[in-house]
Amino acid sequence: MTKTADDRRLDLLQGTLDMLILRTLQWGPQHGHGIGQAIRAQSDDLLKVETGSLYPALHRLEKRGWLKADWGISEANQRAKYYRLTAAGKAQLLREQDRWSQLVHAIGRIMNPAPASKEE
Amino acid sequence: MPPHERDLDDEIEGHLALAIKERVDRGEDPRAARLAALEEFGYVGAIHDSMRRVWYGRGYDAAEALARDIRIALRSLVRAKGLTSTVVVTLALGIGANAAIFSVVRSVLLRPLVNRDADRLLYIRQTARGIGTENLTFSMPEIGDLESRVTTISTFGDFSTVDFTLIGFGREPRVVTAGVVNGSFFEVMGLRPVLGRLLNAGDDGPKAAGVAVLTHRFWTTVLDRDPSVIGKTIRLGPGMATVVGVLEPSVPYPAETQIIANVVTSPHHLGATMVTDRTHRMTELFGRLAAGATLEAARAELASVHASMMRAHPEAYSARAQVQLHVTTFPDQIASPARTILLLLLAAAAVVFVIACSNVANLILGRSVRREAELVLRAALGAGPGALRRALLAESLVLCAAGAVLGLVLAQPLTAVAGRYAARFSVRALEATVDASVLWLGAGLALGAAVLLAYVPRLPTSDRSGGLGLAGGSLRMTPGTNRRLQIFAMTQIACSFVLLAGAGMLVATLNALQTAHTGYDMRHVLAIDVPPSATGVGSAATLDFFQEAVRRIGALPGVEGVAAGMIVPWRDPSAGLKFQFAFEGYQPADGEEDPTCRFRPVSPRFFAVLGVPTLAGRDFTDGDRDDTELVAIVNQSLAQRLFPSGDAVNRHLWFASRGKPRPRRIVGIVADVDDENVVQEPSLTVYYPLRQMGLPSRLFVRAAGDPYALVPALTRTIRAISADQGVERPTTLEDVRAEVLTPERLNAFVFSAFGGIALLIAVVGVAGVLAFSVSARTREFGVRLAVGSTPSQLLTRVLREGAAIVTAGITAGAAASYVLARVASTYLAAAHTPRVLPAVAAAAVLGAAAVIASLIPAARASRVDVLQALRSE
Numbered sequence: 001m002t003k004t005a006d007d008r009r010l011d012l013l014q015g016t017l018d019m020l021i022l023r024t025l026q027w028g029p030q031h032g033h034g035i036g037q038a039i040r041a042q043s044d045d046l047l048k049v050e051t052g053s054l055y056p057a058l059h060r061l062e063k064r065g066w067l068k069a070d071w072g073i074s075e076a077n078q079r080a081k082y083y084r085l086t087a088a089g090k091a092q093l094l095r096e097q098d099r100w101s102q103l104v105h106a107i108g109r110i111m112n113p114a115p116a117s118k119e120e
Numbered sequence: 121m122p123p124h125e126r127d128l129d130d131e132i133e134g135h136l137a138l139a140i141k142e143r144v145d146r147g148e149d150p151r152a153a154r155l156a157a158l159e160e161f162g163y164v165g166a167i168h169d170s171m172r173r174v175w176y177g178r179g180y181d182a183a184e185a186l187a188r189d190i191r192i193a194l195r196s197l198v199r200a201k202g203l204t205s206t207v208v209v210t211l212a213l214g215i216g217a218n219a220a221i222f223s224v225v226r227s228v229l230l231r232p233l234v235n236r237d238a239d240r241l242l243y244i245r246q247t248a249r250g251i252g253t254e255n256l257t258f259s260m261p262e263i264g265d266l267e268s269r270v271t272t273i274s275t276f277g278d279f280s281t282v283d284f285t286l287i288g289f290g291r292e293p294r295v296v297t298a299g300v301v302n303g304s305f306f307e308v309m310g311l312r313p314v315l316g317r318l319l320n321a322g323d324d325g326p327k328a329a330g331v332a333v334l335t336h337r338f339w340t341t342v343l344d345r346d347p348s349v350i351g352k353t354i355r356l357g358p359g360m361a362t363v364v365g366v367l368e369p370s371v372p373y374p375a376e377t378q379i380i381a382n383v384v385t386s387p388h389h390l391g392a393t394m395v396t397d398r399t400h401r402m403t404e405l406f407g408r409l410a411a412g413a414t415l416e417a418a419r420a421e422l423a424s425v426h427a428s429m430m431r432a433h434p435e436a437y438s439a440r441a442q443v444q445l446h447v448t449t450f451p452d453q454i455a456s457p458a459r460t461i462l463l464l465l466l467a468a469a470a471v472v473f474v475i476a477c478s479n480v481a482n483l484i485l486g487r488s489v490r491r492e493a494e495l496v497l498r499a500a501l502g503a504g505p506g507a508l509r510r511a512l513l514a515e516s517l518v519l520c521a522a523g524a525v526l527g528l529v530l531a532q533p534l535t536a537v538a539g540r541y542a543a544r545f546s547v548r549a550l551e552a553t554v555d556a557s558v559l560w561l562g563a564g565l566a567l568g569a570a571v572l573l574a575y576v577p578r579l580p581t582s583d584r585s586g587g588l589g590l591a592g593g594s595l596r597m598t599p600g601t602n603r604r605l606q607i608f609a610m611t612q613i614a615c616s617f618v619l620l621a622g623a624g625m626l627v628a629t630l631n632a633l634q635t636a637h638t639g640y641d642m643r644h645v646l647a648i649d650v651p652p653s654a655t656g657v658g659s660a661a662t663l664d665f666f667q668e669a670v671r672r673i674g675a676l677p678g679v680e681g682v683a684a685g686m687i688v689p690w691r692d693p694s695a696g697l698k699f700q701f702a703f704e705g706y707q708p709a710d711g712e713e714d715p716t717c718r719f720r721p722v723s724p725r726f727f728a729v730l731g732v733p734t735l736a737g738r739d740f741t742d743g744d745r746d747d748t749e750l751v752a753i754v755n756q757s758l759a760q761r762l763f764p765s766g767d768a769v770n771r772h773l774w775f776a777s778r779g780k781p782r783p784r785r786i787v788g789i790v791a792d793v794d795d796e797n798v799v800q801e802p803s804l805t806v807y808y809p810l811r812q813m814g815l816p817s818r819l820f821v822r823a824a825g826d827p828y829a830l831v832p833a834l835t836r837t838i839r840a841i842s843a844d845q846g847v848e849r850p851t852t853l854e855d856v857r858a859e860v861l862t863p864e865r866l867n868a869f870v871f872s873a874f875g876g877i878a879l880l881i882a883v884v885g886v887a888g889v890l891a892f893s894v895s896a897r898t899r900e901f902g903v904r905l906a907v908g909s910t911p912s913q914l915l916t917r918v919l920r921e922g923a924a925i926v927t928a929g930i931t932a933g934a935a936a937s938y939v940l941a942r943v944a945s946t947y948l949a950a951a952h953t954p955r956v957l958p959a960v961a962a963a964a965v966l967g968a969a970a971v972i973a974s975l976i977p978a979a980r981a982s983r984v985d986v987l988q989a990l991r992s993e
Binding site: 031032033034052055059060063071075076081 | 142166170
């Protein structure tokens, strides 16, 4: 294992993986490997999704009706399962985004108190 | 592999291929790229596992854990062979008995009949309870009245039986019982043919051609399913008939017959008596509810039509007979005699199951106490109560599943036995087989038992004062556990007592029946049916035939005497042979009718052959013919009751009601015998000489040696006189009576078997509880011995403990039996009231067995080694 990469890497916050997957799929259908790579690339290699978490998450989302999967042929010329967002999935993504920004906001207020509270 | 898993594998393959391609595209060596991709991917098995959790939800974890626990349980149970086999066999007995009885109950009471719309098929009968007749049947004029006036019943079907000698199919002549029916019978019954056609309206009336339908049983067992029988002509008694079809398998009701033929085949059915005599009742009546009519409506209408019919013909319905009409649906009619006995059996089987379960609970409880240290350790290592319960459940599941499997294997032969047994009460019992629904029952019982057993043991708690500690490998009994053990043992004893007392009662009843005095010499007398229909000739010829048969058989070696009659005691129906007689010198009191007496035409030497002593006067002789003086013999009860001064001989008697009296002289008095009831009841009987009235159909042969050894010679002798003559059912009177008593014997046998199983299980249970209690208290006994108790005091102590359990169990059982008997007697008229002797015997047997069972543990207690016991902690 390369130590340096691991040191830089951030652990995913509990419950955010689903949101990231949904977000990634907003750009169009993708297979599991592609989703993993996309998350990694877009986070500047800071986030790495373990396959052991990714696939159960994909199946869980599929079971809840937020994703739909079809078999297709990948760039490696091999059968691969392509996931795409359903209407319910899009709605869920909006909800999660909302919750996420509220969470960021709330945590931000605690960690960096706003000038308003300084005035006291 | 399930599709889920296959897809996942494909998906993983696809992932790896992409990852490798990416690396190779970056310039890595393909081999190294593959290894790196695999390493990056991680353990594939782990993905599968977490996937299953996604697919199957939370249940997956629990199921997997249970599966693991079951594997552990299997291993640990294989080590505890003694316990495992005891538990499995006990459960198997409980489950097997229940499955077998349930199969029979289902086939008799629950499974639908093949008859189309069986619930709209009615069975109609007349009772005359005033003269003790539960089924009077109908005469043709009565059926005609009902048919013409009742509108709630669309069609009536009638059925009566007649015996024919059947000649045909290229086989030996044989006497068959034929159902004689009208053309709408099969339509009413809702039955179909498997071959050819059934009878229809075209077969009715005296002008039709003789046609016959074969029953399925006859066709399969005797004719080997030969399809070419259709269209064959057979000889039925005096006439001919064409075989037109084979009936589908169906309940042979009201009588088991070989063929069913139309009216024209039976001369009797065409005769004036049959057609016009309102009291000539021999026909059973079925009806099909008209569209829209309800059972209640049909009942009401039939009752009112019947009542007006009785008013119109008072001469045919004596007030004393209390003739009444009853309507039941066909399914009820054929199941009702079996219902009581089957429900009793079901209850007995349930009791056996309760006993089996509580015994197994005991064993499991004992085992779990021994395992307490293990459970405590598991709890200490972090197993929650759920996990511990699951471990226990896994073990009881394994045990119960094994018990269920063995039980269902046992159920197979048990069902056959129970079916044959219950066939005495309902023909449908023979259809009983073990099938899927019984498997469900077995599985349900096993699962129920497993869950129950898993919740019996107490789990270690965090409560340190509970006495459960990690330290020490030795057993400690907690008062709670001991009490539970004792309660289970008491339950077993109580249930066993109920069964044993019940069985004892049945055995006592049977014993009383078997040993009752009958007045006959039963062992040496062979009774043979020689049906007169087979000879197909008039009465004079029949009489001559019998006289010749008696003469020739009497000359055979080994024969001590021969006589002829009309009724084989207990075997032949004799309800019709009962008339009112008037006696010279006997004046009935005011309002009293002339006495009703049994009427029995017999041949000379009848009494000598059957071993009935002649008390006064003489026997009939060959000289008593229809052209000589009319004579009669009466039995002792009649003579004593009507002629208390002892002067019956030489008095005269005659039929009370029929036309001009023809007095006949009483020439003898014979001892009482009862040919209707297996236990002799007082009766008034009048014997006539066969030559003066009646038609013989039965031969009685008194043998010097083994009666059955005579049968071939007897058959040859009779056939030498008349080649087509049927010679049937040669049986000693002793065996006839035994046959009649078969249901009682079977009842006693079945309940004794249940009682025996229960006793066995209960004894094992008591011994187990005491043994466990002793081994858990080794230290206590050691201390007692150390402070001066003698071994014999310890022995008595343990015995007393056993006795206490048994006494409590028997007390509870006695109370339960008393209540059950009271409840039963309100529902079942036939329920026997509990008697003291069988109950005491059951208590004695149980008590003795329990004391013997507690001897072994008690002896062990008295042999405890003081030093070892004290050092053991």
